[in-house]
Amino acid sequence: MDVRNSRRQDGRSSVITANSLRGGQVVWLGAGDPLGDGWRERIEQATPVPNDAIAKALDRAAAAEAARVVIGIYGVELDPDSPTPMPVTERERIRAAGPSVRTDLGPQACLAGGDQGAHR
Amino acid sequence: MSGHGLPVGTYGYDATDRAFLADRVDEFRDQVQRRLDGALSEDEFKPLRLMNGLYLQLHAYMLRVAIPYGTLSAIQLRGLAAVARRHDRGYAHFTTRQNIQFNWIRLEDAADILAELAVVDMHAIQTSGNCIRNVTSDEFAGAAADELVDPRVYAEILRQWSTLHPEFSFLPRKFKFAISGSPQDRVAARFHDIGIVARRDDAGRIGFGVHAGGGLGRTPAIGIPMREWLPEEELLAYMEAILRVYNAHGRRDNAYKSRIKILVQALGAEAFTRAVEDEFAAMPRHRFRLEPKTVAAIAARFGTPALEAPADAAAVLAADRAADPAFDHWVSTNTHPHRDPGHICVVLSLKPTGGIPGDASAAQMDAVADLAERYSHAEIRVSHLQNLAFGHVRRDRLRSLWQELAALGLASANAGLIGDIVCCPGLDYCTLANARSIPIAQRISDRFADAELQRRIGPLRINISGCINACGHHHAAGIGILGVDKKGEEFFQLTLGGTAESDVAIGQILGPSLPEAEAVVAIERLVETYLSLRTGEERFLDTYRRLGNRPFKEAVYAAA
Numbered sequence: 001m002d003v004r005n006s007r008r009q010d011g012r013s014s015v016i017t018a019n020s021l022r023g024g025q026v027v028w029l030g031a032g033d034p035l036g037d038g039w040r041e042r043i044e045q046a047t048p049v050p051n052d053a054i055a056k057a058l059d060r061a062a063a064a065e066a067a068r069v070v071i072g073i074y075g076v077e078l079d080p081d082s083p084t085p086m087p088v089t090e091r092e093r094i095r096a097a098g099p100s101v102r103t104d105l106g107p108q109a110c111l112a113g114g115d116q117g118a119h120r
Numbered sequence: 121m122s123g124h125g126l127p128v129g130t131y132g133y134d135a136t137d138r139a140f141l142a143d144r145v146d147e148f149r150d151q152v153q154r155r156l157d158g159a160l161s162e163d164e165f166k167p168l169r170l171m172n173g174l175y176l177q178l179h180a181y182m183l184r185v186a187i188p189y190g191t192l193s194a195i196q197l198r199g200l201a202a203v204a205r206r207h208d209r210g211y212a213h214f215t216t217r218q219n220i221q222f223n224w225i226r227l228e229d230a231a232d233i234l235a236e237l238a239v240v241d242m243h244a245i246q247t248s249g250n251c252i253r254n255v256t257s258d259e260f261a262g263a264a265a266d267e268l269v270d271p272r273v274y275a276e277i278l279r280q281w282s283t284l285h286p287e288f289s290f291l292p293r294k295f296k297f298a299i300s301g302s303p304q305d306r307v308a309a310r311f312h313d314i315g316i317v318a319r320r321d322d323a324g325r326i327g328f329g330v331h332a333g334g335g336l337g338r339t340p341a342i343g344i345p346m347r348e349w350l351p352e353e354e355l356l357a358y359m360e361a362i363l364r365v366y367n368a369h370g371r372r373d374n375a376y377k378s379r380i381k382i383l384v385q386a387l388g389a390e391a392f393t394r395a396v397e398d399e400f401a402a403m404p405r406h407r408f409r410l411e412p413k414t415v416a417a418i419a420a421r422f423g424t425p426a427l428e429a430p431a432d433a434a435a436v437l438a439a440d441r442a443a444d445p446a447f448d449h450w451v452s453t454n455t456h457p458h459r460d461p462g463h464i465c466v467v468l469s470l471k472p473t474g475g476i477p478g479d480a481s482a483a484q485m486d487a488v489a490d491l492a493e494r495y496s497h498a499e500i501r502v503s504h505l506q507n508l509a510f511g512h513v514r515r516d517r518l519r520s521l522w523q524e525l526a527a528l529g530l531a532s533a534n535a536g537l538i539g540d541i542v543c544c545p546g547l548d549y550c551t552l553a554n555a556r557s558i559p560i561a562q563r564i565s566d567r568f569a570d571a572e573l574q575r576r577i578g579p580l581r582i583n584i585s586g587c588i589n590a591c592g593h594h595h596a597a598g599i600g601i602l603g604v605d606k607k608g609e610e611f612f613q614l615t616l617g618g619t620a621e622s623d624v625a626i627g628q629i630l631g632p633s634l635p636e637a638e639a640v641v642a643i644e645r646l647v648e649t650y651l652s653l654r655t656g657e658e659r660f661l662d663t664y665r666r667l668g669n670r671p672f673k674e675a676v677y678a679a680a
């Protein structure tokens with residue numbers, strides 16, 4: 001895993017992310033079955049996990065990779081000062097929202113009702 | 121259509137080529153299915169998808185499609201537009217390696233897309249992996265007045281020699297060729313693993329200058345001259361000798377040290393050259409001899425345009441220019457002399473003010489295909505500077521083309537000027553990025569939008585990369601910008617004095633990296649400093665070379 005995504009401070013929370021194997025789109029682990037409907041396209045639907053429990057949660061989620069639901073599972077630390085789930089790194093904020101230079105695309109566009117293809 | 125009845129500028133596939141592509145598509149479809157069924161793990165599947173140009177990027181899979189030597193037919197460009205519309209989000213990105221990238225691809229669709237591309241004789245082979253990659257060439261190939269040979273013919277010869285070459289499928293690392301058909305290097309030849317530049321010897325015979333060991337990335341290096349002049353018949357044998365030496369001695373234990381430039385540096389230029397010459401002397405050269413009839417046979421597979429223009433075509437253009445200063449300005453920046461006096465080569469800028477360098481919408485691609493059919497023998501070129509070009513436009517029809525391009529947003533008069541920014545996808549798309557490169561390009565483009573100001577600044581290249589892999593060729597620009605990660609924050613390092621042209625040089629780091637807003641201000645200060653210190657007709661590079669980086673450094677950091 002990329003070291004830039006593995007920084008974890010005590011007392012903070014992280015969410016678990018991956019890419020869908022079939023579609024390639026960014027997904028976040030929320031309530032539900034990690035082998036089925038647990039992976040969501042919106043970070044708001046992800047379930048935050050305290051950093052001291054994230055390693056175990058990642059181990060459990062790994063089954064979804066073996067089951068060919070997703071690829072590249074890792075944890076993303078959240079900004080403790082944000083009222084909504086907001087990654088601490090710019091990279092993950094862009095993954096969660098979509099390209100900052102094309103706000104008509106990616107999950108950010110759905111908020112604005114713009115993207116034609118996000119839920120294909 | 122051409123005098124030969126073949127599509128102009130692109131290599132005409134035959135039944136064997138098409139059967140080969142069809143087999144590759146079937147093979148990949150089967151591989152994808154086996155991945156989805158679980159017969160292949162991701163570790164097993166990843167090299168197979170990469171061999172078909174399919175990467176996993178930040179938001180989705182990304183498909184990189186080869187545009188051999190940067191030439192497309194109108195039919196092919198429409199095929200790409202159709203993929204953008206049907207399988208992506210209605211746009212695509214032209215890269216510095218004359219490829220095109222689709223950013224929102226689904227694995228489930230990938231084989232269908234390759235099948236659709238195969239219908240227009242296109243593919244994604246050799247766009248990834250440790251093989252010989254798509255050979256790049258110059259955007260005025262087969263057209264420029266200063267050209268000695270059509271480089272696409274030799275690029276195709278190299279492609280056929282290298283594709284599926286048993287020894288070259290698993291090289292220590294990726295390997296990139298560029299070939300210029302003109303002695304004027306328009307392909308950044310000396311920043312390639314092997315760069316080939318057509319040249320005449322003292323007797324006036326046409327051959328090739330050969331450079332090896334150039335590259336950008338973490339360790340930028342200028343290719344060393346291997347042969348001042350190599351006869352055409354020895355081209356393949358000599359390339360074989362270089363590749364053999366690289367294959368035998370290149371490092372496979374460390375990805376950072378595996379490119380040929382590191383081998384050249386490790387052995388030293390002299391010892392490397394000697395090793396290649398020894399290999400060349402010892403190998404069965406007759407097996408690789410490039411016969412004139414082979415060259416002629418490959419050349420015959422390319423359509424050539426029937427160049428017909430009215431006798432007054434040049435006079436009409438001169439009158440059009442005199443009548444319209446905006447058109448005149450665009451002609452002076454965005455055209456290049458053609459070998460035929462009635463024709464001209466044209467750059468279609470993919471750098472609108474504040475736009476995303478290299479991006480084109482499906483609608484633009486379709487419209488460019490239509491224009492190519494009407495104005496330039498149905499042929500389009502992609503440049504390594506992320507623009508498009510038409511090779512053969514009649515001079516008397518140039519103004520009408522310009523008007524149509526303007527309506528599509530493709531007539532920015534900025535080729536080679538500060539608005540013509542080269543920029544990689546950066547952190548907005550790329551999983552390897554440290555920082556976003558596109559927003560800084562957009563801010564600089566906005567800041568210098570004024571056409572008069574751009575003209576006053578004159579030739580100045582700004583290239584931006586989102587990480588040290590240097591896909592944006594930042595070391596090869598008068599002003600280079602490199603995104604770096606400083607404790608999770610995006611910072612930008614500036615380099616000055618680089619160029620990939622005949623007076624090749626590697627840009628040098630100016631000082632500590634800056635946050636984005638300060639980096640844009642720094643660019644303004646660099647330009648102001650240059651304008652205040654230049655003498656006569658000096659380009660930015662000339663002033664920098666005369667004065668060194670001190671005044672520029674002071675201007676950027678003194679106020680900070």
Ligand code: SF4
Nearest residue numbers: 544550553586587591
């Ligand atoms: S330079 Fe880096 S960030 Fe830019 S496209 Fe290449 S790998 Fe990605």
